[in-house]
Amino acid sequence: MSGGSAGNPFRQPKAVWAVAFACVISFMGIGLVDPILPAISEDLNASPSQVTLLFTSYLVIMAVAMLVTGWVSSRIGAKRTLIAGLVLIVVFSALAGSSDSIGGIIGFRAGWGLGNSLFVATSLAVIVAAASGGFSGAIILYEAALGVGIAVGPLLGGLLGHISWRGPFYGVAVLMAIALVATITLVRAQPKPARKTGLLDPIKALRHRGLLVMSLTALCYNWGFFTVLGYAPFPMGLHAIELGLVFTGWGLMVAIFSVAGAPWLQRKFGLAPTLYGNLALFAVVIFVIAAFTDNPAVLVAAVIVAGIFIGINNTLTTQAVMMVAPVERPVASAAYGFVRFIGGGLAPFAAGKLAESFNVHVPFLIGACSIVLGIVILAFGHRDLVRAERKQVEVDAHAREGEEDAELTEATEASTGTVS
Template sequence: MSAQSGGSILRQPMSVWATAFAAVVAFMGIGLVDPILPSIAQGLHAGPSQVSLLFTSYFLVTAVAMLVTGWVSSRIGGKRTLLLGLALVVVFAALAGTSGSVGELIGFRAGWGLGNALFVATALAVIVGAASGGAESAIILYEAALGLGISMGPLVGAALGDWNWRAPFFGTASLMAVGFVLIATLLRTTPTPAVKIRLGDPLRALAHGGLSTTAFTAFFYNFAFFTILAFTPFILGMSPYGIGAVFFGWGACVALASVFGAPALQRRLGSVKVLHLSLGVLAALQVGIALSGHAGIVVFVILSGIPIGLNNTVFTEAAMEVSDAPRPVASAGYNFVRWMGGALAPFIATKLGEDVAPALPYVLGALCCLAGMAVLYGRRHHMRSLERVDADHAFRDAPVAA
C-alpha cells in the first residue's frame, strides 16, 4: 500500500467511520466469549464440547444466512440491511445474557449469528462503496476493523466476564445499540440496486473455478483458525484476564498483519504465494502448540495471529477480485463456504481434545492448512486472474518517474 493510498484510508466520510465502528463491535463478538468459555461451562454446568457449540451455532447460522444477505440488501437497501442486522444482534446478545441453560445460550448465539451475517456482509459492500481510495483501501479498512474487533473482544470479555460471565453479552448489546444510532443518523439511505440478487446467485457464482478454489481453501483455513480460537481457552488453565491477555496479543498480531503485512507481501510475492506462505506458517505454529508446554502454547498462539491476519486480508481481496460475479454475490458465496469451516471446527476440535488428547485438535488444524495448500496448488490455473490484479496494484503503487 503506497503512502498516498495509506493517507486516503484515514480521510473517510463520517458514514464510513460509523460503519467501521459497528464492524469493530460486530467482530468483537467473535472473540468476546473466549476468555469466559471456562466460566460459562462452570456457571451452566456444561462440558467444553457443549460450550463449543456457542461458536458452532453462531457460525453455522452465519454461513447459511450469507446466502440471503444479498437477496435482502438488494430489496431493502444497504442501510436498512445494516440496521436490521444490528437490531438482531442487540436483541439476541441481550437475550444471551439472560440464559438459564447452555441450550438457551446456544440458541441465542444462533440468532446473534443471523444478525451478524446481515451486518458483516453488507458492511463490506457499504464501506467499499462509500470509502475514498478505492476498493483496495476499503478492504484494508474493513480488515483493520476486523483485527481491532478481534483483539479488543477478549479484553472486553475478560474485564466484564471476571465480574460475571453474563456481563459481556449485555456489554455487546449496548455497544451495538450505539452503532445502530450512529449508522441511523450518519449513513445516508442507500438506493436499492437496479438489478435484484436472486437467492441462488451466490451458489451459482461458486461455479467459477477461481472463486470456488478461494472458498474451499478458506474453508480449510477457517477450520484451523477456529480450532485455535475455540479450544485453546480450555488448555491455558488461566483466569479470564490471563486468557484475555493472550488473545489480545493474538488479535493485535491479526490486526497488524492484516493492515501492514498483507499489502507489502502481496506487492512483493503476489496473492497466491502469500496464501501458501501464511498457510504453511500457520500449520507449523499449530504443530508447535501441539508439542509445547504452557509457555510455548502462549507464544505460538499469539504468533498465529500473524498468518491469520495475512490470510484474512488476502482471502477477502481474492474473493472480491478473482471472479466476474458482482462483489456482493461473490462475497456471499465465498463466505457461505468459508464460515462452514468455522462452524465445524469448534465442536470437532473440542470433542477430540476432550475425549482423545489435547494435542490432537492442533494436529488436525495443521493438516487442514496443508489440505488448503493442496487445493490452492492443484487448482492454481484458476487463480491466474489474481496475477493480473496483483500486477495492476503493483503498477499503481509504483513511484512515478520524475
C-alpha cells in the first residue's frame, strides 16, 4: 500500500473503481423496487404481503448463499466469482422484467439474490484488499458505493416505473452488463489461494462471541431497516415518481452519513457509544413512524430522516465486524451477511402479514422494538467493540506509514488468491 494516498478513500486504482461502480449498481437493486411496489400490486392483483416477497426471496436467498461465497471464491478466484455473480444478476433481473406473474417475479428475484450474494461478499473483500489508504478508507469507499446505489435506485425505479413496472428490472440488467464489462476489463485475475475456505467455516466463525453479537445485533437492526424500506411505500399512497423522490432523499442521507457522518462521530465519541446512541435514535424514528403511519407528511419526513441513522450504522458496523472476529475477513463477512440478511428478508413479509392481521401501525412498532433488542444484544459485546476499535486504529496507522498489516495480507490472500 502506498502511504501517499493514505487518508483519501477516493484515490484508488482503476480496479477498485470498477468494483465500486458495480457495487453501486448492485445496491441499486435493493431500493429499486420500492417505487413500483404499489404498481406491481395493482397490475398483478397481488396483496401487499405477496409483493413484499420481492424483498424476502431476494434477501433470504442472498443470506443463505452467503455461506458458500467464500467456498466458491477460494476455488475459482475472486474475479471469476465477481463475474459469475454479475452474470446471474443480469440474467435474472431481465427475466423478472419479462415475467407476467407475481410468483415468477419472486422466483427470479431469488436468482437475482443468489448473484448478488456472490458479488457483494466478494466485492467487499476485493476492495479491502486492493484499496489504497488503509482499511477505514476502503470501508468508507464501499459504504459510499452502497449509499449512492441506494440513493439512485429509487429515483431510477421511480422514473422507469412511471413508464412501466418492468422498466426498473430491465434498467438494472443493462447497467449490470456495463459493470460486467468493466470488471472483466479492469480487475486483474489472481491465482487461486493456497488455503481453501470450507463450507462450514462461516457457521463455525459464529462461535466467536464478538462476531455472533454483532451479527445478531445486525439481524435486529435489519428487521427495523427493511420494515421501513419494504412496507413504508404502501401507507404513503404516492405514485412511482413521488415514491422514487422520497426514497432518493432517504438514500442521500444514507450516502452522506456513511461517508462523512460516521467517521466524524466515531472520532468524537468512540465506536461503541456512537453505535448505542445511533441505534437508540433510529428506534425513536421508527416509533414515530409507528405512531404517525396514517399521516403521509410525517411518514415521509421520518423515512428520510431514518437514512441518517442507517448510513452511520452501516459504516461503523461493517468496520467492527471486519475487526472483531479472529477469522479471515471473507469468512467473517459471509457469517455476518448470512445472519443479518435473514432478518432483512423476513421483515417485509412479516410486516405485510402483521398489517393484514392487525393494523398498519403494528409492523413499525415491532420494527422499533427489534432495534431496542439489538441495543441490548450489542451490550454483551462491548469489550469486543473496544478491542476492535483499538485494532482498527493500529491497522490504519500501519497503512499511513506505508506498512502492510499482517491480517490485511492474510485477508488479501484469502479473498484474491495473492500468496506472499
